[in-house]
Amino acid sequence: MSMMIYLSGSAARSAGTRSADSDKRVEARSAFIPHRKRLIQHAVGCSAMVHSPPMIARTLAYSALWLMVALSALAPAAAVAADGLHLVLTPSQKPTDLLATGEEFAKVLTKLTDIPVRVTVASDYAAVIEALRNRTADLAFVHPVGYVLASREAKAMIVVRNLWHGKSSFTSRIYVRKESGLKSLEELRGRAMAFIDPASSSGYTYPMVLLIQRGLVKNRDPKTFFREVVFAGSHDAGMRALLNGHVDALASFDMAREQYLKDPAERERIVYIAESPEIPEAGIAARAGLDPAIFAKVREALLQIRAPVYAGLLLRLYEIDGFAPADDRDYDPVRAAVELLGVRPR
Known part of the structure; x- marks a missing residue:
């Protein structure tokens, strides 16, 4: 990939x-x-x-x-680079497609803020956090665990929260192929398991917490339960790996099957056998030190980017409906999961 x-x-x-x-x-x-x-x-x-x-x-x-x-003359450098704002995208789908849509999104944000915005796709989830930490990124799309890590490691602040399929929360599910006959988590012992990324909320942190709480995974090491563990890198790649028989199970978000398998026949082949509690949606975070006036202007602009005017763009970007106001305290349950699992950026 x-x-x-x-x-x-x-x-x-x-x-x-x-x-x-x-x-x-x-x-x-x-x-x-x-x-x-x-x-x-x-x-x-x-x-x-x-x-x-x-x-x-x-x-x-x-x-x-x-x-x-x-x-x-001795004051710190300006809070925004001369070339404007740099927005980093989390690589949850094919990077080339995501970049093209991200550039279209950046043009809309530029128009609404009157600040130039350029966009790049991070190599992985950890790179998003690192970009916020070293301030090569001003803004970044983050998932919930990614935001918690960026907040802790880089002092990033949440700007807005995604609205996704009409909701501001989602769950993690563990999927299997229907023809495998697998019905429970316990039956996955000694099988091949695909996660998404060590910093993924639905693709690692929450399913691992579920497995630990069930007493199946020991010492926070998935290899104490599974024969083989792989990280697919993106949700669509993970779903394809499961469908094609490369792994026996996959951890991903609750709408992954509907989002990535457009063929009804393929969709019918995939079922889930376990589901996590609700996870608060994340969205866009800003680096520490961003000018408060620019932070406020960006937030105001993002809250205007929603259906019906921008429905097609948002659908292609991350299949979201728009953005809602967010507060750092919304992510305290995610912090508890991160601490239980001992998640650290790579």
Whole structure:
């Protein structure tokens, strides 16, 4: 399965650019320090000079103004890059198709915010978190566990929550082929199991919690129960692997069968034997340090992207209906699952 690895080249270029920019800022600051000292000395000296009260007030005011301008040269870099915002997509489907739709989505967001938005597809779920952590991404589509990890590791903040099939939550299911005759989780002992990604909510974290709570998986290691464990990388690839007999079972979200198997005959061949509790939908997260005004503008724009105007675009993107307001506290149950499983970014 092919994945677009955006970090391999672009991250290196971004890192080089940041390094060069940092060197320039250091040189500028070093050259400026003596000048800043003179300004400060000038401000102090002016206060000691004998003038009439109005003259003293004006002199101090001008000195303070120049001092503020001078010190502003040492302020941190702008909260948004000159080329606008960078939105990273989670690779839950074929990357080439996702990128094309993502670019269309970026154009809509650009139009609504009047801020240029460019888009890339991450190589895997962990790369999304890393992009938010190292600030090569300003915004990212995240799944629930991905958001919890990004919040913990990168101080990311949720912007909006997905509306999906009219809901703001979903479940994880463990699927098998109907012809296999498998009816329960216990019957999967010694079988081949496909998960999606170690950081996937429905494709790893929640099904693993279910298996641990049933006493089937020991020491958080799925190989204590399954003969073989593979990570498909995307939900559609996992569903195909199950359908084609490469694995005996698959962990994925509750609508994966309907979303990826359009042929009714194929869909009939897949059933599920276990289901998790409800999982809150995630959506789009922003990196730490994003300008609050830009954060608010992006959130306002995203809440406008919904059916019927954008129904086709949202369907092709992640088969969602739109976005709803979100709060970090919504994900406390996901945090509990993450802690139980001991999930860490790779």
